[in-house]
Amino acid sequence: KNQVEQSPQSLIILEGKNCTLQCNYTVSPFSNLRWYKQDTGRGPVSLTIMTFSENTKSNGRYTATLDADTKQSSLHITASQLSDSASYICVVIKVSYSGAGSYQLTFGKGTKLSVIP
Amino acid sequence: DTAVSQTPKYLVTQMGNDKSIKCEQNLGHDTMYWYKQDSKKFLKIMFSYNNKELIINETVPNRFSPKSPDKAHLNLHINSLELGDSAVYFCASSPPGQGVDNEQFFGPGTRLTVL
Numbered sequence: 001k002n003q004v005e006q007s008p009q010s011l012i013i014l015e016g017k018n019c020t021l022q023c024n025y026t027v028s029p030f031s032n033l034r035w036y037k038q039d040t041g042r043g044p045v046s047l048t049i050m051t052f053s054e055n056t057k058s059n060g061r062y063t064a065t066l067d068a069d070t071k072q073s074s075l076h077i078t079a080s081q082l083s084d085s086a087s088y089i090c091v092v093i094k095v096s097y098s099g100a101g102s103y104q105l106t107f108g109k110g111t112k113l114s115v116i117p
Numbered sequence: 118d119t120a121v122s123q124t125p126k127y128l129v130t131q132m133g134n135d136k137s138i139k140c141e142q143n144l145g146h147d148t149m150y151w152y153k154q155d156s157k158k159f160l161k162i163m164f165s166y167n168n169k170e171l172i173i174n175e176t177v178p179n180r181f182s183p184k185s186p187d188k189a190h191l192n193l194h195i196n197s198l199e200l201g202d203s204a205v206y207f208c209a210s211s212p213p214g215q216g217v218d219n220e221q222f223f224g225p226g227t228r229l230t231v232l
Contacts, residue, residue: 034220038158041225041226042225042226043121043207043209043223043224043225043226044160044207044223045223046220046221046222049220087158089160105162107159107160107161107162109157109158109159110158110159112158
């Protein structure tokens with residue numbers, strides 16, 4: 001069972017509007033949580049990386065929030081643009097022990113966002 | 118250009134063949150990865166190498182063998198290709214430090230189609 005669940009699966013919004021994507025996870029304990037943007041036919045590109053002690057992190061029009069108590073994260077996109085059309089993937093990193101040794105990456109299945117004129 | 122590059126971009130082959138996908142990064146990173154993205158767009162890590170040493174080896178068939186001749190290269194060799202191997206394979210790298218705790222930079226992907 002996937003331990004990172006994203007919603008909605010897909011979303012269509014008008015250009016200029018805001019939207020919020022959700023990520024719920026059960027991975028514990030975790031090292032950090034990431035949001036990636038993946039354009040069609042391209043590799044994922046990192047948007048934000050948050051450790052468990054961070055509540056919010058912004059990257060331009062993208063703002064990610066993290067509630068480690070409820071194990072929820074969201075990605076808010078402000079004033080959407082056509083170029084925001086992509087899949088947005090939530091990734092939770094679990095560290096088994098300190099160092100560059102054992103860790104697990106669990107990917108959500110992504111939210112496909114379509115921004116239309 | 119500084120980047121993570123993969124070759125080939127597309128690979129179409131018959132079932133049972135052996136093929137390799139090459140990955141190179143000129144970012145000076147210590148850690149490199151291979152991911153598989155299936156038709157449902159679900160990304161899954163396959164391998165991770167840190168300074169030419171294997172540190173993650175998820176449950177993948179042993180027909181898949183990563184090879185790291187140096188820390189700038191991580192190639193993926195696949196033996197006896199099967200229909201289910203059809204997917205997009207992404208290479209990634211991350212800076213020196215705490216390995217996967219650092220941001221990962223992805224290559225453009227290799228779309229493998231097994232007929």
